[in-house]
Amino acid sequence: MHVRDGSGRKADAIDTTSAPRRLLGRLRDVMAGQGAPQERLDKVVSLIAEGYEAEVCSCYVMRAGEVLELFATHGLLQSAVHNTRLRVGEGLVGEIAAHARPLALADAWSHPAFAYRPETGEELYHSLMGVPILRGGRVVGVLVVQNREERTYTEEAVEILETVAMVLAELLTVAQMVNRQELLPVDGNALLPLRLEGLALNGPVGIGSAVLHQPQVRVGRLVAEDPEPEHVRLKEALNTLRAEVDGMLDDDTVQHAGEAFGDFRDVLETYRMFAEDAGWIGRITEAINSGLTAEAAVQKVHDDTRVRMSHVSDPYIRDRLHDLEDLANRLLAHLVGSEQLSSRGALPDDAILICRNLGPTELLDYDRDKLRGLVMEEGSRTMHAVIIARALGIPVVARVPNVLTKIEPYDPIIIDGDHGQVFIRPGDDVREAFEKSLKARRRKLAEYTALRDEPSVTRDGVKVGLMLNAGLLMDLPNVVETGAEGIGLYRTEVPFMSRGSLPNVEDQAQLYTRIQDACGDRPVVFRTLDVGSDKVLPYWHGQPEDNPALGWRSIRISLDRPAILRSQLRALIRAAAGRELRVMFPMVSEVAELTAARAVLDMELAREEKLHGPEALPSHVKVGTMLEVPALIWQLPQLLKRVDFVSLGSNDLVQFLYATDRGNPKVADRYDVLSPPVLCAVDQIARQCRAAGVPLSICGEMAGRPLEAMAMVALGVRTLSMTAGGIGPVKMMLRSMHVGQVEDYIRALMDLPDHSVREKLRFFAQDHGVVLS
Structure with missing residues (x-):
């Protein structure tokens, strides 16, 4: 040129x-x-x-x-x-x-x-x-x-x-x-009430006033005559930024909030690594050398990165863009001398934060005691700001298109974090309905809290174990708060998904130790890595599949990549030294797969004993399997001779029974879990498990819904594992039901040709005093 x-x-x-x-x-x-x-x-x-x-x-x-x-x-x-x-x-x-x-x-x-x-x-x-x-x-x-x-x-x-x-x-x-x-999109009269749909990421409901998070810093000086002073300014701003993040890591909330904030700390540590990224800093340095000021260089590099990453399909990489955006805005604020990037010091007492996206430290800048909700144009479950919002108990609705263009500062707003809805400038009737709902919810929560230490026993004396599903350290306090008897499903893949690289044995062992320590004498069932389909690891780049739900996923990946399975089992064994270890293998389609997976576990147990002696082993090892693939039903006699427990994964089992993609909105609700075919399948599984003396649990969504849980208990399931929000309602239902009465009635329904028996079961429950809500 x-x-x-x-x-x-x-x-x-x-x-x-x-x-x-x-x-x-x-x-x-x-x-x-x-x-x-x-x-x-x-x-x-x-x-x-x-x-x-x-x-x-x-x-x-x-x-x-x-x-x-x-x-x-x-x-x-x-x-x-x-x-x-x-x-x-x-x-x-x-x-x-x-x-x-x-x-x-x-x-x-x-x-x-x-x-x-x-x-x-x-x-x-x-x-x-x-x-x-x-x-x-x-x-x-x-x-x-x-x-x-x-x-x-x-x-x-x-x-x-x-x-x-x-x-x-x-x-x-x-x-x-x-x-x-x-x-801007045309949306009619901006003063009219609006109802917008989004992705529900954390409930329940938030009612308050809109605060717009618009952290863009205006870069006034673009061109620099001499690059050397700009390099000095950049270095000083970076040092200030790093010190700021270190201060957040030292914050009393993060240091002393217990296991709930273990993920919180991990997020900030990851964020700190971004601030040290040599590639990012190098590109800014090159932009300064081209003639830009330090702040213009930061803006140029960030704009370029944002646009390029917006075309990337990998959800993990797209989520990390928000961390980079947070970093760039903070760095710009230090360079141009902005006191704050938004009105964080003057929040109303009922602030609902509205933003395009949000970095983790940006959320922490706001007064947590005044935040009532978070609405984003972008966002996902693995986004770091969402993880922190969950830890703080803030309702979150994401992927609300153009929400920033449809709302004015301090507009009245209601967000429904359970159903993914946002009500802007709601009418009095809508507001009154949500306020009544919130009051009713608080009353119910108080009733559930009062039941926390009561046994989960039915009116006719049947004991049902209520366990918790978990996947993050922040879920662990819910075990004590809800009165759960333990963790019936710990999803070990969640920490794998929130990292930029495969965790090593030491990191995994530390995590699993913290989980068992937090649960004390309560049992914890660790499900081995269950990825693939809709759960993607950022550092694995497999070939696209026409039907990933039926493809290379879960135990199939673990058996094809035994080094990953061995490292995870090795970490679980080390974390359980002197304690009971419960391991569950997911997506098992045939007994041969369970046999192969158990052989790897036996190999790792023998290795640990040889290296560190028998005292380094768990006091007892129990092995189970998820029953999600219908083919395994016809191998139950052989399976039950080889396992200590079985957990029915109702989400996938129903999906495969009906050949229905539960992620496809056109067919996801086409078939009901309370249909005769599903009830017959559960009944068959429960009968064989009971005859073999093998405990059966359910850990899918059915377990946490009172009506569905009532049906499962009537068919012989005696352990239910669910999210924290389900334990109170299900316990209240159990203590009001008579298993014998429901069993007699449900067996009379199983031969019907009906699409669903849901309404019949609901009316029966109402007539017999079973509390469903």
């Missing part, structure tokens, strides 16, 4: 330390000068064309409806300005906008996306280099240079044009070349 220096002479190669800064300096002078925005934009494209020795430089700006309009050009026909428009994805300019990535083509006409627009007069120009103009992580335009001859543009030339585009973005935004309101 050729660039003219400040005197107008042609330079054969770019001086990477001075030429870009001179060009940026000249652009800065034009942008800060007098004249209408259009006049300054015309001067800017001419200046860029001169600096790049390009025959053409054009600036396209995003308009409403994802349309790119030619706003200024040097070299093309001036009559095309404000008349030539391209849809996002149309032509090379639209291609750049659609993917938010640069293009550099020696022969643009041969590219399959090329679209000829005769009104521009661009038929003379063959080579093209274009970059997206980014602002706040969004594409606001496209900057293009073109030449007549075929020219090979270097990566260095592309990077410099990206830097120029960032400076240009400031002019487009500050000068309001396009009114921001034009780009």
Whole structure:
């Protein structure tokens, strides 16, 4: 690439330390000068064309409806300005906008996306280099240079044009070349009540006033004459940022809140690692060397990272983008001297936080005692801010499209974290209904709390064990708080999913030890790694599968990758030294798979005894299996000779019985778990387990719903494992039911041809005084 220096002479190669800064300096002078925005934009494209020795430089700006309009050009026909428009994805300019990535083509006409627009007069120009103009992580335009001859543009030339585009973005935004309101979705009268749907991530209900979390820091100074002072400023800001995170790690809440905040600490430790990331810091350093100020460099690198990562399908990587966004905003605040990134010091007493996304430390900046809920345009279950919100008991609804554009500061708002609904400016009747619901919920919680230490025994004296499903350390206090008898299912894959790499034996052993310590004498059933299908590990990149729910997942992965299974079993054995160890293998389809998995466990037990002696072994080892695959029902006699317990995974079992994808909303609710086929299957399993003397439990969603739990107990299931919220309602139901009466009635229903017997069971419960809610 050729660039003219400040005197107008042609330079054969770019001086990477001075030429870009001179060009940026000249652009800065034009942008800060007098004249209408259009006049300054015309001067800017001419200046860029001169600096790049390009025959053409054009600036396209995003308009409403994802349309790119030619706003200024040097070299093309001036009559095309404000008349030539391209849809996002149309032509090379639209291609750049659609993917938010640069293009550099020696022969643009041969590219399959090329679209000829005769009104521009661009038929003379063959080579093209274009970059997206980014602002706040969004594409606001496209900057293009073109030449007549075929020219090979270097990566260095592309990077410099990206830097120029960032400076240009400031002019487009500050000068309001396009009114921001034009780009917002049309939603009728903004003052009317609205009900929005989202993803329920944590309940129950939050009622309060909206507080908009908009942490964007305005970068005023973009171009630096001397990079050295900027490097010093960056280093000082990074040191301040790291000290800030260390202060959070030392916070009394994190240090002394018990096992519930073990994940809390892990999140902050991971965040601290991001602040040390050499690649991220290196890219910022390079941007400073190109002529930007420290804050402009941080903004440029972050905008580029945000747009690129938004196209990544891996959910773990996309979630980590929020941590990077949090870091960038904090670093920018230190560089520009912002006191706070939002109104965190002046929260109303009933704040509902509204944001596009949120980093973990950003959430911690707010007064926890005043937060009543969190609503996000993005977000997922594994997002670090969501993990912390769960630990703090804050209701969360995520993936609410364009919520920031539909709400004003301090608008009344209600969020239903159980059902994923957001009510903006609700009417009095809606508010009164939710307030009554909250009061009723508090009364019920008080009743459940009063039952905590009461036995879970039915009216006719049948004892039913109530256990807890868990997957994070923050779930463990619920064992004591709910009066659960132990953990019937600990999902060991959750810590695997929240990390950036496979945890080693030592890390796993420490985690499993903390779990057993927290539960004391209560039993804990550890399910081995159950990944695949909808549970993806960020560091495993398997081949796409047409039907992942029936594909390479769970025990199939563990047996095909025995080193992973061995390391997990080794860690479980070490953590259970001198204590009972209960291990459960998931997704077993045939007895041969259980036999193979148990052989690996026996191998690890023998290894531990040989290395550390018999005192290093668990006092007792119990082995069980999840029953989720229908094929295993027909091998139950052989299976029951080889296991100490069986746990029925109702979610997958029903999915496979009905060949119904439970993740597909079109069919997920098509079949009822309280249908004769499901009841007959459970009855058959329970009978054989009872005859063999093998305990049977249920750990799917059915276990935590009073009506379904009533049916399962009537069919002979004597242990139910569920989320914390289900234990109180199910215990209340159990203490009001008579097993013999329900059993007689349900067996009369099992031969019916009905789609479901749910309503019949519900009416029976009401008639016989069984408490279902």
